[in-house]
Amino acid sequence: MKPVKPKNFYITDWAMADEKCKARMERMMEGFGQPVSKVQVITEDEIEGLVRSKDWVDLDIRQGRVPFTGDPDVVFNKFKWTPWEETKKFIEGNDLLKNSKGYTRNFLRMLYGCMDHFHLESGKGKRDREVVCWQLYDLHSAYGCFHKCQYCRRGRVTTLMLNIEEFLGQVDQLMAENPWQKVFRYDVETDCLILEPEYGMCRALVEHFAEIDDRYIILFSKSDNVDFLLDLDHKGHTIMLWTLSTPTVSRRIERETATTEQRIEAARKCQEAGYTVRFKCKPITPIKNWREEATCSRSSSPRWSRTTSAWRCSSSTASPS
Numbered sequence: 001m002k003p004v005k006p007k008n009f010y011i012t013d014w015a016m017a018d019e020k021c022k023a024r025m026e027r028m029m030e031g032f033g034q035p036v037s038k039v040q041v042i043t044e045d046e047i048e049g050l051v052r053s054k055d056w057v058d059l060d061i062r063q064g065r066v067p068f069t070g071d072p073d074v075v076f077n078k079f080k081w082t083p084w085e086e087t088k089k090f091i092e093g094n095d096l097l098k099n100s101k102g103y104t105r106n107f108l109r110m111l112y113g114c115m116d117h118f119h120l121e122s123g124k125g126k127r128d129r130e131v132v133c134w135q136l137y138d139l140h141s142a143y144g145c146f147h148k149c150q151y152c153r154r155g156r157v158t159t160l161m162l163n164i165e166e167f168l169g170q171v172d173q174l175m176a177e178n179p180w181q182k183v184f185r186y187d188v189e190t191d192c193l194i195l196e197p198e199y200g201m202c203r204a205l206v207e208h209f210a211e212i213d214d215r216y217i218i219l220f221s222k223s224d225n226v227d228f229l230l231d232l233d234h235k236g237h238t239i240m241l242w243t244l245s246t247p248t249v250s251r252r253i254e255r256e257t258a259t260t261e262q263r264i265e266a267a268r269k270c271q272e273a274g275y276t277v278r279f280k281c282k283p284i285t286p287i288k289n290w291r292e293e294a295t296c297s298r299s300s301s302p303r304w305s306r307t308t309s310a311w312r313c314s315s316s317t318a319s320p321s
């Protein structure tokens with residue numbers, strides 16, 4: 001994993017009681033370079049006190065507006081898969097969940113183990129404004145991120161679901177219920193590569209989708225932590241997707257991400273390993289001279305001329321979606 005240094009670690013008691021989750025937590029603690037004794041076990045009843053003491057009651061503040069205090073705390077966790085009626089009752093009886101909104105609401109639901117492992121992006125609002133936009137299910141197994149993009153709000157705390165085998169079973173069910181969707185994206189609520197290979201979710205998804213006809217998984221990132229992917233037998237069913245921003249934005253606004261050049265180099269490695277590679281140019285951040293910086297073919301900068309051939313090469317790659 002990337003050399004990140006969270007100060008505080010927690011694990012829910014229902015994750016700790018699961019041997020596979022516990023083993024995964026131990027492997028990740030080794031990756032963090034920290035002893036397992038640093039992980040504090042929390043019960044469901046203790047979550048509210050933790051949330052209030054850490055001021056996680058309102059996470060909907062962009063990181064550029066709050067002072068950075070290092071890497072996020074980590075809460076190891078486990079999906080509970082409770083039926084919606086039961087979940088709804090639980091939410092209604094919990095002030096914290098009932099009164100929260102936006103990203104905070106989803107994070108808190110994840111913290112209690114009762115958030116869905118997907119969300120539907122219907123795209124309807126955009127289509128109503130005559131913008132072409134597809135509908136899709138996004139997959140999630142974590143809320144929170146170690147990158148510090150100034151426009152994002154995910155950097156204060158991360159909760160990671162460790163029941164990967166059950167997650168894959170739920171993804172199969174989602175696919176069976178939605179035969180129209182061929183390509184699934186993972187994960188817009190975190191950066192999926194940073195904590196790999198110790199976490200193990202990316203490898204599990206790559207190998208799982210490799211065995212499914214006519215379905216593909218997108219791994220979406222701003223990281224260059226790809227070496228663990230290069231020898232996997234993906235069978236062409238994994239698409240690597242990077243946000244591609246300009247060099248200045250990658251350094252000054254998307255702090256602690258891989259730089260533009262590092263992302264392109266990571267894409268090159270993945271392309272050589274047979275992965276389909278894609279870039280998405282979003283968000284467009286309005287810095288001085290953004291248009292010149294973003295127009296690589298017109299730039300005489302050595303930094304850009306190094307990257308231009310990789311961009312051309314990758315952007316011409318065929319994709320199944």
Ligand code: SF4
Nearest residue numbers: 145147149152190191
């Ligand atoms: S990489 Fe994505 S999830 Fe992470 S801080 Fe940046 S925008 Fe947020």
